[in-house]
Amino acid sequence: MTEASYLREKLESISPTERVERVVVQRFAVPLLKALGFDDSEIREEFETGCGQVDLAARKNGDPEDTFFRSPKNPYLLLEAKSRAVNLREGSCYRDAVCQIESYLLAKNCKSAKWGIITNANNIQLWRKHGKVVHPATANLDISSDNIESIVRNLRDKIENYERALTVCVYNNKGGVGKTTTVINLAAALATKGKKVLVVDFDSQGDLTRNLRAAPGKITLTQCLKDPKIDVHAIVQTYRL
Ligand SMILES: Nc1ncnc2c1ncn2[C@@H]1O[C@H](COP(=O)(O)OP(=O)(O)OP(=O)(O)O)[C@@H](O)[C@H]1O
Ligand SMILES: [Mg+2]
Structure with a gap:
């Protein structure tokens, strides 16, 4: 048994x-x-x-x-x-x-x-x-x-088989309450402490991307999720604080 x-x-x-x-x-x-x-x-x-x-x-x-x-x-x-x-x-x-x-x-x-x-x-x-x-x-x-x-x-x-990274989702149904601002500042605080940080902008408004003054890539996150042939690395951009 x-x-x-x-x-x-x-x-x-x-x-x-x-x-x-x-x-x-x-x-x-x-x-x-x-x-x-x-x-x-x-x-x-x-x-x-x-x-x-x-x-x-x-x-x-x-x-x-x-x-x-x-x-x-x-x-x-x-x-x-x-x-x-x-x-x-x-x-x-x-x-x-x-x-x-x-x-x-x-x-x-x-x-x-x-x-x-x-x-x-x-x-x-x-x-x-x-x-x-x-x-x-x-x-x-x-x-x-x-x-x-x-x-x-x-x-x-x-x-x-645990994942080593911590995923933090900043979520609120209401608009304009500081979600994006929280993400940027949390990412900056963690990066300052020497952590490797990936920020993910899943908002069609693209506020996170714009606030970081990053240029949107040619391939969108949505395309990447829909097409298994696209390597996720192709859409990740390096950002220097
Ligand atoms: N702690 C704060 N004090 C004052 N203003 C703030 C604070 N946090 C965010 N803001 C301001 O509030 C506005 C909305 O913030 P933010 O864009 O982060 O909200 P959001 O929840 O991501 O909005 P959306 O629903 O549109 O994505 C911005 O102008 C931001 O600068
Ligand atoms: Mg936002």
Whole structure:
């Protein structure tokens, strides 16, 4: 039996109205971490983050002397579990859990942590930490026994093949509220700090391009997205601050 099908079986053994968090930890969260590729010696319960205890922490072992179980330092992934009685689909309990995983990921004993998971065996969401920014790496997903195996594949794929760049989208439905201005100044601030920055002007008004005094290229971003034969590098321009 694969770890993922074992997880599915465990999931089905939890009562739909389960009120005990520990049951979710034991029957769902631990098997989930195993399905994500961590073994028993790579998982710790009630890990002290420096800002409270997170239910589970995990990291791959180094050499045989350096097992996470024996030296619980430098976690890679944190998991905060809730019982099924806690609504993690939306509302204040969900928002509280998000704040909780964020504060754990940023806590002093978790500097090495890159990933956070919140789950109550009904919902699950993966979070990514990039520097001091914690952002969702997946939508808040509804779990069922039909989709749990594909959820695990998706989470594992994200964790093992993560994108190194942080994507920031500045979005507001209202016009003229400072979106473009924010993008330019954020890009400038990051470039000043030595970061490699790509700004993307997806607005037909072309304000970002004009404000940077860049000339629009011959090929548009839209053409590039529509035609897979166009290499995206052909539309990227170098900009000197
Ligand atoms: N913090 C600010 N204080 C004062 N003026 C600002 C500030 N931020 C932006 N502006 C001014 O507000 C105007 C609109 O800003 P901007 O073009 O960035 O908005 P936008 O949301 O990108 O607009 P659009 O919806 O047209 O794309 C500009 O003239 C800009 O200089
Ligand atoms: Mg704009």
